[in-house]
Amino acid sequence: MIYGVPGKYEIRHRFGQYMLEQSQKSANLDSAKHFKPEFVNMLKMVIVEIQKNAEENPYDYLPNLYIARLNIILGKDDPKSPYNDEALTYGLKALALSPL
Numbered sequence: 001m002i003y004g005v006p007g008k009y010e011i012r013h014r015f016g017q018y019m020l021e022q023s024q025k026s027a028n029l030d031s032a033k034h035f036k037p038e039f040v041n042m043l044k045m046v047i048v049e050i051q052k053n054a055e056e057n058p059y060d061y062l063p064n065l066y067i068a069r070l071n072i073i074l075g076k077d078d079p080k081s082p083y084n085d086e087a088l089t090y091g092l093k094a095l096a097l098s099p100l
Helices: 008-022 037-056 062-075 082-097
Strands: none
Touching: 008 037, 008 062, 037 062, 062 082
8 A cells, every 4th residue: 555645544444444344245255155265365455554554553552453353354264263363462452552
């Protein structure tokens, strides 16, 4: 995504919101009700982009929440998936950063 331009934080987060919305649509599922490979690749791409927001804004909990939610979506079909561990890691990080 674009670097050093105004609004990059918001663009990345809107991209994350869009992908979360798309994860609810059956068009992104195959016949076995699993996400299509191209959709999984897009989810991974948006995680990388939102990680940039987390790195650029280390005291902001919101990027960590988005990353946690996206990892939950990736790991929802397999309880032993490493995405579930990633989701927990980012969720706890967001909790530690959130105001009480």
